[in-house]
Amino acid sequence: MGRGVAIWFGLVVAAATAGGVGCTTGDDPGPAMPVEPAVIYAQMCARCHGADGRGDPEIRKTLPAVRDFHDPAFQARASNDEIARVIMAGKGQMPAFGAGLSVPKIQALSGYVRRLGLRGAP
Numbered sequence: 001m002g003r004g005v006a007i008w009f010g011l012v013v014a015a016a017t018a019g020g021v022g023c024t025t026g027d028d029p030g031p032a033m034p035v036e037p038a039v040i041y042a043q044m045c046a047r048c049h050g051a052d053g054r055g056d057p058e059i060r061k062t063l064p065a066v067r068d069f070h071d072p073a074f075q076a077r078a079s080n081d082e083i084a085r086v087i088m089a090g091k092g093q094m095p096a097f098g099a100g101l102s103v104p105k106i107q108a109l110s111g112y113v114r115r116l117g118l119r120g121a122p
């Protein structure tokens with residue numbers, strides 16, 4: 001357990017605290033969740049594709065096909081529609097998410113994946 005873990009934990013706590021301001025507690029279901037692709041990505045995709053979209057290094061050992069979204073060949077080949085189709089139906093070892101995500105969420109995710117790949121992360 002290194003210092004990085006402690007800092008990361010601190011960030012999570014800070015984010016949770018900041019996010020809680022103004023929120024109700026208890027059984028109130030609250031307002032409908034807005035489509036927030038970054039949140040969905042972090043929850044459902046980052047464990048394989050990595051937070052930066054390069055593919056989680058551990059996952060790559062077992063699933064070498066995991067795409068690096070920064071790969072220019074991927075960016076050139078994959079249209080938003082094509083990406084949405086893969087998210088919906090799956091491909092090879094990529095699981096299908098069509099049953100768990102609405103179409104607007106899948107479309108938002110496909111745009112997010114493209115932006116993630118174009119951003120030139122570290």
Ligand code: HEC
Binds near residue numbers: 047048066082086091
């Ligand atoms: C269990 C690990 C895993 C998870 C979770 C996962 N993927 Fe994938 N993903 C893969 C693998 C493996 C591939 C490569 C598939 C292939 O081409 O064989 C892939 C490929 C892709 C591709 C590229 C498709 C192409 O045409 O090249 C996109 C886009 C993608 N995933 C998006 C997502 C999104 C968005 C999520 C979250 C909703 C997600 N993935 C969750 C493993 C995963």
